[in-house]
Amino acid sequence: METEVKEAQGKIISAENPDIVAPADWQPVIMGILCNWCSYAGSDLTGTSRIQYPPNIRIIRVPCSSRVDPWFIIKSLQTTADGVLISGCHPGDCHYISGNYFARRRFLVTKKLLNFVGYHENRVQFSWVSAAEGPKFAKVVAKVTEDIKKLGPLHRYKKENF
Amino acid sequence: MNKLTYFPGCSAHGTSEEFDHTLKLVMKTLDVQMEEIPDWNCCGATSAHVMTENLALALPMRNLVLAEKLENKTMGIACASCYSRMKGTKKHLDENPEQAKRINSTVIDEGEYQGTVEIKSMLQYCFEEIGLETIKSKVTKSLSGLKVACYYGCLLTRPKDVTQFDSPEYPMSMDLLMEALGAKAMEFDFKTECCGASFSISNTEVVESLTGKILEVAKESGAHLIVVACPLCQSNLDMRQPDIEKHSGKKLDIPVMYFTQLMALAFGYPEKELRLPKHIVPVEAALKHIGDPVPEPEKVKKTKKAVEAESEVE
Amino acid sequence: MITLGLLEKNTFLEAVNKKSGANVLECYQCGKCVSTCPVSSYMDFPPREIMQMIKLGLKEESYMANSMWFCLTCSACSGRCPREIDIPAVMEAIRHLAIEENYRSENKKVKDIRKFHDIFLDMIKRYGRNYELRMMAEFNIRTRNLFKDMHLAPKALLKGKIPIGHESTKSAKAIQRMFKLAGKLEKEKR
């Protein structure tokens, strides 16, 4: 289900809807849902280490990646976000023992389903970032932002808003 | 019948003709058809990489490109130096595709580099592809009684991430191969110490000191001869021996043979096929030890109980 | 005495790291490489000291050292290095940089080694393959040491160790072209 990202001269074309074109300096909004113990702490460390990353992400704190109900993702894509990043503890490191393992299964199925119904697979991304991985968090955000910038604005299902 | 693309290297057609010759005999017995890369060139060892990076990559690359045109995709290399240069180059090119493209432009007449050939040293090929069992089955004249010290040199097993073969510190593949032929491989601590091959002409003083130490330790191990898998190792250890003896005043007199020579011998080829006169240090006396009585391994007293998880009963 | 100023930007270190792909800063001076190296006793500065010199940005001193010319690239040091630094690559990087920047050591041994390598490459350039006797002879001529190893030659020749005739690749032209293009690449890089 890989789909090529289209590029046009100086413009960004929406991956899901070629009719939608955004200017080259278009900035996406990315919803970041982070678990409190690893990734949120990791993102705090990014801050305390003053590691710079793109400002497009908006962060929501949840106790554990297993708290993330797939409909948060769907809702984000339908309303405010052009992409979603969900981050939790590395496998084996979950503060709640096994939460991220359950979450991992849901994430995979959700990601594939969203791709199946017509969202580019890079719209929704996941990462494991530990509390010590400040630099990794910055890297992940930079990568996700860049990926989503290439995909252009997400327009589908948004016209009616909600 | 197995097919093998063969890169002999400059020495095979020069100083180490006996290696090349016995290798071909052995491979015939083992039912491997060797196909020499047509119009191969020197891999650049040991000078190209010293002086220039691009040439050091371009020379092996031409050979790789030529080899890719052949049907068989496994390449066997006789000389350890060539092996190291070629395999190292391939690894470097595969990891840096951009540079590979750039270097490819210098040999573009020969074709495009694909990176499809798998490179093995001849020792590695015997050990991994043919297998000790097959080799054992071809032995018609066991070498029992012969004590050997296996010398691998630096480049057969090093660097580990390039060669991906055996231990870089205490390899055992050649030892096991020799045991398969019936010989006894001695414990030898200087298996992978460098002999200084690249200085064999330009800096003989260094070479003499390095090889001297290796020969001394080999001698001390009780071996009748040293077994090698590289022409440079062989010529260094063999040719320099009289000089070392003269300078140090110590008698060494330990012949240096290729593993293929011993394989050929064990496979039943007559001694004259081994091209023994080419050795500076005479080999014949050492080979007389073949057939020496081998002391029986000490019998374990309570065989059955000894097996039982180290415990013993009074 | 060496006076160390403010090391604002250690360009030498950067150049070595870039060329070698190693990170010299990882070296913690344990000295395992020195006792591993078969030729460290012949070097002006053994590998450990070279690493420190790079860290200090001592470019000229490093270029004029004989260490990298003595390095046999046997990889024993890198195999044992607890920080897994590719020391031969570092040595090679300094050597290439020294050649590129035209530093020439006056050390006799270094000159010999360089000469040998020049002859070797010349041989490949001419014939595509290498021919040992001719090389040995040429080396002796160029180093004005006509009789070096001559005591070995008759024995070796007699025993057929070193054959008299020699062969070359058919497409010597291709090799020459390769040399030319590779040389061009080398220049472009600079």
Added chain:
Amino acid sequence: MARVGVFVCYCGANIADFIDVPAVVEEAKKIKEVKISVLYKYMCSDPGQGMIRDAIVQNRLTSVVVAACSPRMHEKTFRKALSDAGMNPYMLEVANIREHSSWVHQKDKKAATEKANDLIRMAIAKSIANEQLHEISVPVTKRALVIGGGIAGIQAALDIADARIPVTLVEKSPSIGGRMAQLDETFPTLDCSQCILTPKMVDVASHPYIELIPYSEVIELDGYVGNYKAKIKKKASYVDFSSCTGCGACTQKCPVKVPNEFNMNIDKRKAIYTPFPQAVPNKPVIDATHCTMLLKGKCGICAKVCEKGSINFKMVDEVIEREVGAVVIATGYDLWDPKPYEEYGVGRYKDIITSLEFERMVSASGPTNGVPIRPSDGKVPKNVVFIKCIGSRDEAKGIEYCSKICCMYTAKHAILLHHKVHDSHAYIFYMDIRAAGKGYEEFVKRAQVETAATYLRGRVSKIYKKGDKLMVRGEDAQIGQVVEVEADLVVLATAVIAPKDNPSLARLLGVSYDKYGYMSEAHPKLRPVETAKAGIFLAGCTQAPKDIPDTVAQASACAAKVCGLFAGDTLKKDPMVSTINNEFCSGCQNCVKVCPYQAIVTEEIPLGHGSKELRTVAKINEGVCQGCGSCVAICRSMAINLAGFTDPQIINEIVAI
């Protein structure tokens, strides 16, 4: 109608330099629920908190948003300000505009400001959906479980028990004592390890508040802080400890000899054995993997010679349960296997031994009666080479970290060698000498001067055999020369590593561990003895390599923590737990399945009002619930919600931008 107050913090220059704070304040005012939006230099300071308190009262606020640093930093501070003003503290939301905006977007003030605006909008939207929550209090079981009977476990158990709190001490092996019991003398004072340790071991055995359970393991831990339930497997010892007098007749007569792990396999023990003469409890156990009676049904000599009839070959493993309020983990350390050092010929040369083997040899009660010998020929060595950092500080072959104790014990070994073999000489290859500690540098000096040990700075590169000597080659960087030492014996100071069972134990206990297998503390500096799981503490090398003084100090710190935890009759707990709405619960019980804490059970409730018929619904034990939200996300009918992170709160955040 919600009335929200927004309080934006400058954080000195930390926020103000990179975010247009006044604009942010104005932006917040545009939201209709926002009744007051102000800024201040340091919101967390007393005047800052005062501002919040005053605004709450004056503006009759229903929720408060503080835009400042990470909530992980000052959430508690601001919650306290809220409750001081008479407001429910959980009506607070923190917008993290420092770590998440000003500090990470320092080159783009406009974007950072926009992001701060959004983060504040999200916090406001969330706070509107906040509910009033109240702290939960749970009862405490005043008994501690100590896992591991080394010096750490012994010290922790004794200190806790001295406070008249019952302790259950579980030890894996037949005797307590741990690694320290194997040591001969200890640095830096060279007092005999046995002499200072054994009295403490005896104290443990006789303490009225300590229950010692040797030869057993913790196999399960349920529950939560103050209310843990541990299952302990008592391995079958085949000896009835209650009747056994420890006379030792059985061990003398047993015909089966087995390598003695207490002596690093240098000598043999019997299949029925006490690990060492001063063992506590001093009762033998039968090693079932070697006893011929248990394996083949032959022998039984021990049973015949036992006058008390204490031998019972039919004994089986037994699982017992203990309710405890707190757990101390003190599982100690293992030593790294130096096999990867092929260049030294480890495994090929018998005369290369590890430091603990040397320790046992020089121990007066050890297998060689205190005299070091060469394992190859039994001769007493003269030239002994000690090599430090074997596996330590070696990313390529071992581990990255410094094992901390090797510099000191190697100095000790040099001194001990000199004591035992007067005409010997010690060569020590080292990289650095790390002797930071009270009396440590002086101790090293003693080794260097009094014992005249030769310190050579460099890592050894090769060991090879020459005759019956081992040639040890390394650089001495001081003189810049490669040296070779002719050694009779080589002692490798192998690295300290985490016990290999640590990860599985950590998973079983629900605490986290690092990449080396050491248990992770809650905070490396400020909470070094606690784990992230409340009520579970760490003592000794289970957390990181430590020497004996540090281990004992940490063990006592654990005891203080346990006593503090047990000071009151109940514990206070965050109210961020799951709650179930029975109306929507269909009783599928999938939540029971995903809960990692077994906090969800089922209950029967009437089908309707006054109905006699019952239906099954899930029920959450809020004392056990840790608030992960796993159950919330999998509940299809949305019958479960997590206080503080409810669906409306999170969705409000999502749609607020």
Added chain:
Amino acid sequence: MDHSKQIQDIASKLFAENKIDYFVGYRQNAIDDSQVPYLISDPAEIPRLVFTDRSVFNLANYLKPEHTRRKRVGLVVKGCDSRALNLMLTESQVKRENVYIIGICCEGVLNEKGEKAQNCIECVMPDAVVYDEMIGTPTGKREYIVNADIKELATIALEKRADYFEDIFSNCIRCNACRHSCPLCYCAKCCIDQETSTLYHGANTSSGAMHALMTWSLHLAGRCVDCRNCEKACPSHLPLHLLHKQNESVIYENFQQHLAGMEKDDRGAFYKYSLSDPDDFIL
């Protein structure tokens, strides 16, 4: 495939032995040759019970909690139906002692066009997995086939696929027939109807439908047994199986070939995990 006679006999026997209060089976539709579910409490109506390859509906849907709490029910289940029933038993929605299960070794049923239905062609388990009495000869578990439609959809361009699904979602009229026809949608109150969520799930628009159907399919992921009751119930004839089959194939491929309702006490793929689950999609 005609098991009408056997079913009638069993029903008679059950009523005669007073083992059940109700029997749920199929009867012929009066207007065409299709069949409808048929719930009887009077043995006199037994002769109207039929079972042929037109018996398409999943009768497990008739066993929502209130049914078996008080009454004992006899029930006919095909392979797929029985897997749904299995899950309902695991999820404590049905009292096993109050249900008498007549399992069919199904040979496949027909679609409206009279051809063998797609889910029967791709069926992995035609035999009932839970039953008190079995009719027919078991043929055993079959190899898993990835649904032909999703395979085809996966090959077309992303924006085309997006168009296709937007079409589907905009045709949804939010009548919730799919949900009501699903035996596994037994929630006391569906999340989509709840006050907190109605705010966000949206109105009767393609966006709202998309959200509702996606959420619904994710709630059935790892549980859906591909009986296609929902599709049969949908008045807009939406290809709802696409969403379910997509999830099923991802789960089968990645999570130890998990299939819903095959085993007793298996709760579905989202209620367990394996340490070796795919991790490569996570940064």
